[in-house]
Amino acid sequence: MNNKKTYTFLNLATVNEPFNAPIKEALCRVADSGRFIGGPENEEFEQRMAALTGASCAIGVSNGLDALRLILRGYIELGRLHPGDEVIVPANTYIASVLAVSDCGLVPVPVEPRRDTMNIDTRRIEAAITTRTRAIMPVHLYGRIATDDRLLELAARHRLLVIEDAAQAIGARDEHGRAAGAIGHAAGFSFYPTKNIGALGDAGAITTSDPELAQVVSALRNYGCDYTYHNIYRGLNCRLDPMQAAVINVKLPHTAQVNAYRRRLAAIYNSEINNPLIEKPLFEPDDYCVWHQYVVKTTRRDHFRDYLAENGVETLVHYPVPPHLQPCYPGLAGLSLPLAEQLGRQVLSLPITACTSEQDAYEISAIINRYTND
Numbered sequence: 280m281n282n283k284k285t286y287t288f289l290n291l292a293t294v295n296e297p298f299n300a301p302i303k304e305a306l307c308r309v310a311d312s313g314r315f316i317g318g319p320e321n322e323e324f325e326q327r328m329a330a331l332t333g334a335s336c337a338i339g340v341s342n343g344l345d346a347l348r349l350i351l352r353g354y355i356e357l358g359r360l361h362p363g364d365e366v367i368v369p370a371n372t373y374i375a376s377v378l379a380v381s382d383c384g385l386v387p388v389p390v391e392p393r394r395d396t397m398n399i400d401t402r403r404i405e406a407a408i409t410t411r412t413r414a415i416m417p418v419h420l421y422g423r424i425a426t427d428d429r430l431l432e433l434a435a436r437h438r439l440l441v442i443e444d445a446a447q448a449i450g451a452r453d454e455h456g457r458a459a460g461a462i463g464h465a466a467g468f469s470f471y472p473t474k475n476i477g478a479l480g481d482a483g484a485i486t487t488s489d490p491e492l493a494q495v496v497s498a499l500r501n502y503g504c505d506y507t508y509h510n511i512y513r514g515l516n517c518r519l520d521p522m523q524a525a526v527i528n529v530k531l532p533h534t535a536q537v538n539a540y541r542r543r544l545a546a547i548y549n550s551e552i553n554n555p556l557i558e559k560p561l562f563e564p565d566d567y568c569v570w571h572q573y574v575v576k577t578t579r580r581d582h583f584r585d586y587l588a589e590n591g592v593e594t595l596v597h598y599p600v601p602p603h604l605q606p607c608y609p610g611l612a613g614l615s616l617p618l619a620e621q622l623g624r625q626v627l628s629l630p631i632t633a634c635t636s637e638q639d640a641y642e643i644s645a646i647i648n649r650y651t652n653d
């Protein structure tokens with residue numbers, strides 16, 4: 280009983296261990312180079328991101344939230360968005376997506392999720408479109424593409440911008456084989472240390488195939504300069520740190536492998552978990568979900584979570600309180616979004632990183648199958 284094994288949810292030192300030697304080499308290279316802002320690591324990073332996503336332009340930035348803010352600010356500078364415009368966002372998301380919208384003076388309009396994908400329910404988007412709607416920000420939550428044909432068709436018909444929040448979805452593909460970052464008009468990525476590809480600190484990227492937007496956001500991230508000491512925009516300092524670019528350049532070539540391993544663990548959970556009290560996430564053999572999280576649902580979530588903890592299985596909740604119920608959005612508190620709120624009460628994320636062996640996934644599944652509701 281006391282010698283029980285622990286199934287670690289996530290230990291970043293373990294995840295980064297296979298990359299440690301080349302990461303240290305890359306960091307020393309930057310330290311020795313004397314180039315601490317911009318430079319060749321950033322350029323290499325931007326080329327790698329464009330190649331990985333298939334978008335024609337990639338812009339390194341400070342983090343994922345800034346990537347989304349810069350995209351929206353960029354469209355405001357281009358006159359394609361105006362403060363007060365409505366942006367449709369998923370009700371079930373990490374709050375950063377919504378923060379980006381409100382920070383730019385735009386109005387977030389949350390739309391309920393589907394229970395199976397937990398992504399925005401694209402059947403419910405049309406009813407949320409008003410004369411002030413100008414954009415949709417789908418979030419590829421937990422690594423699953425949120426932009427289906429219905430969403431893209433609707434956006435085209437209503438001339439809405441589609442801004443992907445791809446923070447959790449590097450390397451994910453839709454059913455047509457298009458990669459996250461090259462589906463909408465622009466996309467924001469995060470390399471926060473816990474993401475599938477994580478830096479050793481904050482980092483992010485924007486991808487787009489719109490050269491005009493690319494030009495504006497690359498100026499905006501750097502004080503709004505188009506050339507030195509000439510500021511065409513009231514910009515920000517949201518540059519990507521070359522130390523982080525160097526780290527990500529080591530890891531990006533391994534994106535497919537990292538994601539394939541998560542996919543393998545998800546496949547084990549999907550085939551092994553067989554407990555009527557536990558609702559598994561949708562698992563489709565041919566979609567390329569990158570399983571940033573493997574999220575199960577159960578009505579007595581905290582009871583289940585305690586049971587797993589007693590059996591050594593660490594878990595997390597992504598996310599307990601949806602953005603519209605956060606104290607910073609009193610104006611959204613009155614919305615009726617029961618499906619998002621129910622997910623907040625029912626979701627639980629299982630271990631699905633390099634810290635979990637395939638054997639662990641079988642053992643965790645067996646522990647889950649022994650769970651009872653008393």
Ligand SMILES: *Cc1c(COP(=O)(O)O)cnc(C)c1O
Pocket residue numbers: 342343344345372373375376418444446447468469470471481482483
């Ligand atoms: C992590 C995350 C962000 C924010 O990225 P940061 O790099 O932490 O700023 C935005 N949206 C989603 C869905 C995320 O998971």
